[in-house]
Amino acid sequence: MSVVKRFVAGATCPRCxxxxxxxxxxxxxxxxxxxxxxxxxxxxxxxxxPDAAEELETRVNRVPEPIPADAQPLNFVANPGSKRRDH
Incomplete structure (x- = not known):
């Protein structure tokens, strides 16, 4: 018996x-x-x-890497030559 694999239209992978x-x-x-x-x-x-399965690691439940203590924040300054005006 051959296995038929079919794509699921519109489905999103839970991992990637x-x-x-x-x-x-x-x-x-x-x-x-x-x-x-x-x-x-x-x-x-x-x-x-139910199968006894562990939780799948996804992009949502990953543990973020800690921010280094010596990390500096980025400050974005408007371009002084721009002609944009904030109203």
Missing amino acids: GEMDTLRMYRDEEKEYRECVECDFEDAMRLDGE
């Missing part, structure tokens, strides 16, 4: 955020989805029972 890169396929026990851009893979059981 790219649209139209997810494809789905299934076997007798599970339905799978995978991203062709970032190699994300996920599976869901067809009988509705």
Whole structure:
């Protein structure tokens, strides 16, 4: 039996955020989805029972790197030669 993988139109990858890169396929026990851009893979059981899985690291729940103590803020100053006026 060959597996037919189909792209999901309009779907966004939960890891990389790219649209139209997810494809789905299934076997007798599970339905799978995978991203062709970032190699994300996920599976869901067809009988509705939960799998013991850890939370997927995404761009939303990543722990940010700490800001160094010696970091300096950037100050943006308007170009003195510009003709733009703020009203």
